[in-house]
Amino acid sequence: MKYDFTAIEQKWQNRWEEQKLYCATTGSDKPKFYGLIEFPYPSGAGLHVGHARPYTAMDVIARKKRMQGYNVLFPMGYDAFGLPTENYAIKNHIHPRIVTENNVKVFRSQLKALGYSFDWDREINTTDPGYMKWTQWIFLQLYKNGLAYKAKMPVNWCTSCKCVLANEEVVDNVCERCGSPVVRREKSQWMLRITRYADRLIDDLDDVDYIERVKIQQRNWIGRSTGAEVNFAATTGDVITVYTTRPDTLFGATYMVLSPEHALVEKWMPQLTNAEEVQKYQAEAAAKSDFERSELNKDKTGVELKGVRAINPVNGKEIPIFISDYVLSTYGTGAIMAVPAHDTRDWDFAKAFDLPIIEVVGGGNVQEEAFTDVETGIMVNSDFLNGMEVAQAKEAIIAWLEEKGIGHSKVNYKLRDWVFSRQRYWGEPIPIVYCDKCGEQPLNESDLPLLLPDVESYEPTDDGESPLAPMTDWVNCTCPKCGGPARRETDTMPQWAGSSWYFLRYMDPHNEDALASKEALEYWSPVDWYNGGMEHTTLHLLYSRFWHKFLYDIGVVPTKEPYAKRTSHGMILGEGGEKMSKSRGNVINPTDIINAYGSDTMRTYIVFIGDFEKACSWSSDAVKGCKRFLDKVWNLSENVVPGEEYSPENETLIHKTIKKVTEDIDSLKGNTALAQLMTLVNQFSGGCNRAEFRTLLQLLSPFAPHICDELWEVHGFEGICSVSQWPVYDENKCRDALVDIAIQINGKFKGTMQLAADLPQEDVIAAAAANETVLRNVEKIGGKIVKTIVVPNKLVNVIVK
RNA sequence: GCGAGAGUGCUGGAACAGGUAGACAGGCACGUUUGAGGUGCGUGUGUCGAACGGCGUGUGGGUUCGAGUCCCAUCUCUCGCACCA
Numbered sequence: 079m080k081y082d083f084t085a086i087e088q089k090w091q092n093r094w095e096e097q098k099l100y101c102a103t104t105g106s107d108k109p110k111f112y113g114l115i116e117f118p119y120p121s122g123a124g125l126h127v128g129h130a131r132p133y134t135a136m137d138v139i140a141r142k143k144r145m146q147g148y149n150v151l152f153p154m155g156y157d158a159f160g161l162p163t164e165n166y167a168i169k170n171h172i173h174p175r176i177v178t179e180n181n182v183k184v185f186r187s188q189l190k191a192l193g194y195s196f197d198w199d200r201e202i203n204t205t206d207p208g209y210m211k212w213t214q215w216i217f218l219q220l221y222k223n224g225l226a227y228k229a230k231m232p233v234n235w236c237t238s239c240k241c242v243l244a245n246e247e248v249v250d251n252v253c254e255r256c257g258s259p260v261v262r263r264e265k266s267q268w269m270l271r272i273t274r275y276a277d278r279l280i281d282d283l284d285d286v287d288y289i290e291r292v293k294i295q296q297r298n299w300i301g302r303s304t305g306a307e308v309n310f311a312a313t314t315g316d317v318i319t320v321y322t323t324r325p326d327t328l329f330g331a332t333y334m335v336l337s338p339e340h341a342l343v344e345k346w347m348p349q350l351t352n353a354e355e356v357q358k359y360q361a362e363a364a365a366k367s368d369f370e371r372s373e374l375n376k377d378k379t380g381v382e383l384k385g386v387r388a389i390n391p392v393n394g395k396e397i398p399i400f401i402s403d404y405v406l407s408t409y410g411t412g413a414i415m416a417v418p419a420h421d422t423r424d425w426d427f428a429k430a431f432d433l434p435i436i437e438v439v440g441g442g443n444v445q446e447e448a449f450t451d452v453e454t455g456i457m458v459n460s461d462f463l464n465g466m467e468v469a470q471a472k473e474a475i476i477a478w479l480e481e482k483g484i485g486h487s488k489v490n491y492k493l494r495d496w497v498f499s500r501q502r503y504w505g506e507p508i509p510i511v512y513c514d515k516c517g518e519q520p521l522n523e524s525d526l527p528l529l530l531p532d533v534e535s536y537e538p539t540d541d542g543e544s545p546l547a548p549m550t551d552w553v554n555c556t557c558p559k560c561g562g563p564a565r566r567e568t569d570t571m572p573q574w575a576g577s578s579w580y581f582l583r584y585m586d587p588h589n590e591d592a593l594a595s596k597e598a599l600e601y602w603s604p605v606d607w608y609n610g611g612m613e614h615t616t617l618h619l620l621y622s623r624f625w626h627k628f629l630y631d632i633g634v635v636p637t638k639e640p641y642a643k644r645t646s647h648g649m650i651l652g653e654g655g656e657k658m659s660k661s662r663g664n665v666i667n668p669t670d671i672i673n674a675y676g677s678d679t680m681r682t683y684i685v686f687i688g689d690f691e692k693a694c695s696w697s698s699d700a701v702k703g704c705k706r707f708l709d710k711v712w713n714l715s716e717n718v719v720p721g722e723e724y725s726p727e728n729e730t731l732i733h734k735t736i737k738k739v740t741e742d743i744d745s746l747k748g749n750t751a752l753a754q755l756m757t758l759v760n761q762f763s764g765g766c767n768r769a770e771f772r773t774l775l776q777l778l779s780p781f782a783p784h785i786c787d788e789l790w791e792v793h794g795f796e797g798i799c800s801v802s803q804w805p806v807y808d809e810n811k812c813r814d815a816l817v818d819i820a821i822q823i824n825g826k827f828k829g830t831m832q833l834a835a836d837l838p839q840e841d842v843i844a845a846a847a848a849n850e851t852v853l854r855n856v857e858k859i860g861g862k863i864v865k866t867i868v869v870p871n872k873l874v875n876v877i878v879k
Numbered sequence: 880g881c882g883a884g885a886g887u888g889c890u891g892g893a894a895c896a897g898g899u900a901g902a903c904a905g906g907c908a909c910g911u912u913u914g915a916g917g918u919g920c921g922u923g924u925g926u927c928g929a930a931c932g933g934c935g936u937g938u939g940g941g942u943u944c945g946a947g948u949c950c951c952a953u954c955u956c957u958c959g960c961a962c963c964a
Contacts, residue, residue: 753903
């Protein structure tokens with residue numbers, strides 16, 4: 079019989095779907111397992127191998143869990159709002175909804191062709207009105223709880239997308255998505271107060287099982303630092319508040335620096351003797367992009383504010399005040415006290431402007447370089463702090479500042495509030511209206527979802543207005559409070575909105591009265607295992623944790639954290655180790671591989687390709703190797719003899735294999751699990767019995783489910799392989815009766831000897847002493863055996879002197 | 880600059896908790912099956928050497944009976960952050 083993978087795969091995919099074999103049941107008594115992967119953005123290019131890697135890995139886990147008796151929720155959906163769809167729609171004059179529908183169709187058929195065990199009854203799409211309704215509902219709750227607010231502020235504006243971006247979407251001052259330059263614009267924007275959750279987003283990382291680099295990256299992004307705010311008096315009578323993490327070095331503050339945008343600079347302008355020079359510097363700084371500002375970070379520039387001085391509150395000394403663009407207006411208070419002796423940047427500036435450097439922490443040579451070590455230093459030149467260690471001095475000075483009422487301890491974050499407005503058409507409209515009488519008003523929940531107007535044209539505008547703004551039929555509405563005339567908010571939500579809670583919708587996707595029922599949320603929460611890309615660590619992953627915590631606070635969800643475990647996959651590179659890209663022409667289309675070798679081969683290769691967490695390059699030859707392996711399994715099927723028990727010559731290897739496959743799948747090492755299965759199949763090359771073949775099919779089933787279900791049926795085993803009960807192993811049967819013991823002479827490997835397993839140590843030593851290899855080497859060295867080290871069942875090391 | 884991770888055959892990659900480095904696969908070579916083969920099967924394949932044997936996990940040290948694995952130093956690469964006071 080021929081291995082007709084196309085027919086077999088089609089047959090089983092149909093059967094799985096008809097029988098709803100992989101559908102999850104809320105409330106089942108079985109233990110639950112919720113495995114999640116990031117749902118795709120249905121782009122016009124279709125599914126690529128980058129999707130297939132994490133999807134296949136989680137499918138293998140889900141399939142194994144199911145066979146182990148878990149009630150498995152493994153869902154799929156589409157994150158379908160977004161710019162590429164909108165741009166494509168504009169260019170080709172098709173409505174984005176149609177574009178989305180077409181793309182989703184392609185994605186769905188590709189996903190099905192890969193044989194994933196998704197619960198297709200729970201498929202979701204973020205652009206469905208029934209889904210959008212709850213995205214908008216969550217926004218209203220955020221609004222009502224003071225976490226969504228409108229603010230006029232400088233924002234990142236992508237010159238190509240003609241749209242505002244969140245800080246997280248700007249990489250090296252270009253748009254993360256399209257690579258076009260990002261400029262600053264002053265705009266009124268909807269913001270989400272993610273900063274209110276900064277502490278919990280850091281602290282609760284201790285309670286979840288995320289791979290370490292994800293935790294580190296999130297902590298760094300939130301960027302919590304503890305220090306103090308200190309008030310300096312200016313000679314004008316104004317107060318300059320600074321933020322510092324080193325209040326202990328206050329005695330070493332020899333000048334101050336304000337950011338060029340600091341409000342006091344404007345206030346003081348009339349009394350500055352060098353106002354012109356100051357204004358020129360401000361103008362230069364404003365003209366520079368953030369990129370240029372940080373590019374030029376080698377040489378410190380700045381201008382002294384002549385005519386104003388500050389007083390160091392600890393010693394009453396007058397010190398000069400500068401403006402410089404190395405002080406950021408957006409962090410802390412936009413002003414610093416400069417301690418050149420103990421801060422590298424201040425040191426550079428002091429050298430450039432010839433300012434005094436006063437050592438206040440001993441241990442370095444501050445005339446040569448800034449001494450920033452906080453572990454070893456002892457305070458000097460600091461009055462009542464002298465002799466203390468840095469940590470001690472921090473506490474003492476903060477106490478002193480608080481007592482005098484001129485400072486207090488303070489925690490700062492790099493994290494900023496989330497810019498939530500986008501000036502595009504293809505997103506969820508923000509459910510707010512503006513009434514002349516009542517002002518800003520949220521829509522009534524009963525009026526959700528607020529749908530997009532169905533129009534012909536929705537080109538982005540250059541003036542920063544949403545394309546929805548000119549659609550007066552839609553914009554003009556009535557005020558939900560007074561019923562008078564009102565106008566709708568015309569900005570839409572970012573793509574991150576729908577994906578911030580989608581994992582909850584899977585739990586109860588058709589619910590019309592709530593985002594999901596209490597029962598479903600209680601039963602399925604939290605997601606047990608979430609795998610996704612590192613690129614989402616400070617975007618989607620952080621955003622969704624924020625939303626989830628908020629939903630927890632208002633009693634909607636039962637857990638503080640959405641995901642119990644997070645892992646991440648490496649990229650699949652092209653054949654030569656280069657990134658796959660259209661321009662290089664090295665993109666692998668999963669459909670081509672499926673057509674040529676079958677989905678089981680594709681799946682097997684994707685798992686076998688290498689370490690899941692590392693980048694791997696695609697190899698067309700190695701794909702064939704996996705096809706060969708499945709061919710061998712297929713051919714083995716014709717050499718299966720009767721036998722309901724494992725035969726003695728295969729028993730140990732089978733138990734070992736069950737053990738290895740079971741453990742390796744759980745630790746994302748499908749590559750070595752498959753290697754072990756290949757070893758087993760190689761051992762079976764002459765044939766195997768029914769019991770052995772049955773176990774092989776079960777172990778291979780998570781990786782190559784179609785061929786296994788088919789052969790299972792061909793051999794008349796009961797039920798369906800992919801939902802049969804996972805085989806168990808006996809630890810005692812995982813060991814060979816005879817073992818090869820390595821022989822080392824003085825630590826060098828010389829050969830092996832075969833002994834019975836678990837022999838007492840004395841017997842092993844005796845066997846070694848009598849061993850030919852040992853005797854020969856002892857003689858050669860011309861010494862005596864002084865010691866023998868035995869590692870049970872592994873090795874003996876004979877020390878000869 | 881700071882933080883994280885990684886350097887193993889011709890290639891992708893294995894190696895539990897320090898215990899036979901190179902599993903498994905690809906490629907290549909030879910043989911064989913075949914009318915033919917981008918088929919199947921078999922054998923070989925780290926390196927030097929005819930062999931005995933020696934040498935081998937980026938580099939240099941160290942700890943240990945024993946190091947790819949641990950420690951110190953150093954080089955290279957990848958990723959993340961980047962004037963965050």
